[in-house]
Amino acid sequence: xxxxxxxxxxGTTSTRCIVFDRQGQIxxxxxxxxxxxxxxxxxxxxxxxxxxxxxxxxVALARIxxxxxxxxxxxxxxxxxxxxxxxxxRKTGKPYYNAIVWQDMRxxxxxxxxxADSPAGQxxxxxxxxxxxxxxxxxxxxxxxxxxxxxxxxxxxxxDALFGNMDSFVVWxxxxxxxxxxxxxxxxxxxxxQLMDLRTLDWDNDLLEAFGVPRTMLPQxxxxxxxxxxxxxxxxxxxxxxxxxxxxxxxxxxQTCFEPGQAKNTYGTGCFLLMNTGTELRPSTCGLLTTVAYxxxxxxxxxxxxxxxxxxxxxxxxxxxxxxIIKKSTDIESLARSVDDNGGTYFVPAFSGxxxxxxxxxxxxxxxxxxxxxxxxHLARAVLEATAYQTVDVVRAMEQDAGVSLRSLRxxxxxxxxxxxxxxxxxxxxxxxxxPRMTETTALGAAYAAGLAVGYYKNLDDLRQNWxxxxxxxxxxxxxxxxxxxxxxxxxxxxxxxxxx
Numbered sequence: 001x002x003x004x005x006x007x008x009x010x011g012t013t014s015t016r017c018i019v020f021d022r023q024g025q026i027x028x029x030x031x032x033x034x035x036x037x038x039x040x041x042x043x044x045x046x047x048x049x050x051x052x053x054x055x056x057x058x059v060a061l062a063r064i065x066x067x068x069x070x071x072x073x074x075x076x077x078x079x080x081x082x083x084x085x086x087x088x089x090r091k092t093g094k095p096y097y098n099a100i101v102w103q104d105m106r107x108x109x110x111x112x113x114x115x116a117d118s119p120a121g122q123x124x125x126x127x128x129x130x131x132x133x134x135x136x137x138x139x140x141x142x143x144x145x146x147x148x149x150x151x152x153x154x155x156x157x158x159x160d161a162l163f164g165n166m167d168s169f170v171v172w173x174x175x176x177x178x179x180x181x182x183x184x185x186x187x188x189x190x191x192x193x194q195l196m197d198l199r200t201l202d203w204d205n206d207l208l209e210a211f212g213v214p215r216t217m218l219p220q221x222x223x224x225x226x227x228x229x230x231x232x233x234x235x236x237x238x239x240x241x242x243x244x245x246x247x248x249x250x251x252x253x254x255q256t257c258f259e260p261g262q263a264k265n266t267y268g269t270g271c272f273l274l275m276n277t278g279t280e281l282r283p284s285t286c287g288l289l290t291t292v293a294y295x296x297x298x299x300x301x302x303x304x305x306x307x308x309x310x311x312x313x314x315x316x317x318x319x320x321x322x323x324x325i326i327k328k329s330t331d332i333e334s335l336a337r338s339v340d341d342n343g344g345t346y347f348v349p350a351f352s353g354x355x356x357x358x359x360x361x362x363x364x365x366x367x368x369x370x371x372x373x374x375x376x377x378h379l380a381r382a383v384l385e386a387t388a389y390q391t392v393d394v395v396r397a398m399e400q401d402a403g404v405s406l407r408s409l410r411x412x413x414x415x416x417x418x419x420x421x422x423x424x425x426x427x428x429x430x431x432x433x434x435x436p437r438m439t440e441t442t443a444l445g446a447a448y449a450a451g452l453a454v455g456y457y458k459n460l461d462d463l464r465q466n467w468x469x470x471x472x473x474x475x476x477x478x479x480x481x482x483x484x485x486x487x488x489x490x491x492x493x494x495x496x497x498x499x500x501x
Contacts, residue, residue, distance in 0.1 A: 348365060
């Protein structure tokens with residue numbers, strides 16, 4: 001058996017390749033950012049060809065850095081930004097349009113129209129898909145593309161146009177592209193399109209008809225861990241592609257949350273809290289999503305409850321890029337530590353509306369509680385605290401839906417290195433926040449899925465043995481202070497509602 005497993009992590013802001021050993025430690029890695037394209041307010045796009053070029057580059061660079069041959073790598077797993085929709089031509093491989101990113105708001109009118117046409121309103125398709133009508137999911141993005149890109153619908157009906165989230169585009173290109181590339185996705189990514197029935201794990205004809213989507217353009221739905229094919233590209237020739245997971249489900253696997261009730265929160269561009277609910281499909285009554293957690297080869301599907309927050313780490317980037325208050329993202333912690341508290345300031349980052357548990361597409365960002373006392377330090381602190389408050393809102397909804405209290409919160413993602421944020425999270429959550437030794441859990445989860453499929457790992461116990469705690473943050477805040485802060489947050493978030501007419 002080769003020595004290592006690899007993961008390609010195609011994320012919202014960058015693409016990475018990370019090579020892991022059997023203990024889940026990083027051997028080599030490479031990363032490259034891609035351009036964020038904003039054609040007009042509320043629209044967010046990526047260039048799929050740039051992402052594909054970056055994918056080849058980071059895989060090659062990771063191999064060069066680690067001095068690795070293809071014989072060293074047992075398998076490669078793919079993880080990706082979910083809901084970001086791309087359409088391309090089967091014969092040429094050329095995209096018809098830029099990828100429409102999960103944060104994009106252009107389908108707001110379609111959301112309103114679809115909701116108005118049903119007595120169930122925003123929950124029109126929730127029973128089958130576990131998802132409310134929202135700009136977030138890729139089904140309405142695909143409908144927009146079919147309705148607005150000249151010639152696309154004709155090509156789709158003729159079988160020449162292909163659709164997928166970014167996992168499908170990467171896999172198709174890795175396995176040959178126009179020369180026989182595999183057009184497939186896994187159950188986790190399919191569950192984010194709002195076109196798949198959660199019970200049958202197949203594209204649903206009624207949903208396809210409602211959205212006006214030809215079935216011929218959709219990828220085949222497969223488990224999250226099995227050998228799909230081999231890489232044909234020169235960067236990893238002959239290496240099996242054996243795992244596909246949407247990024248948040250990959251982090252759940254990377255955190256080894258295999259038991260019902262176990263949960264993780266990933267702090268990245270957005271914030272995503274997932275709780276494994278086992279093989280039971282649990283509908284939400286508190287504004288959460290019911291989604292697929294993972295499906296390993298020849299095993300039943302596992303489901304999850306999810307709370308998705310659109311803007312967390314992206315708010316720090318906004319402070320850096322749009323306002324210039326900090327020079328690099330890591331500067332925010334020292335700036336926030338320059339003051340003792342938020343000075344009464346709250347920042348609600350509803351740049352793309354609000355996701356769970358509110359689902360308010362008409363919300364917009366607000367800064368509340370400003371006085372002349374407030375400095376850029378208070379603003380930096382309010383930016384960090386916004387992530388923690390939004391997480392508390394999701395945790396409370398999840399506890400209500402699941403009927404259990406979270407004993408601790410496993411965390412990962414780029415923001416967990418910020419100890420001020422993690423301590424404040426424990427304080428307002430009033431519970432332990434647990435940081436694992438390995439925080440690159442998204443890529444690790446994809447590597448785990450691929451390793452299981454080829455026998456590199458024998459079973460889930462192999463993966464559990466790799467998980468360990470780096471640090472635990474315990475709450476040090478008194479109940480009165482916590483209650484006061486949460487009341488202020490509640491007032492601020494309500495002021496963001498109904499802003500966009």
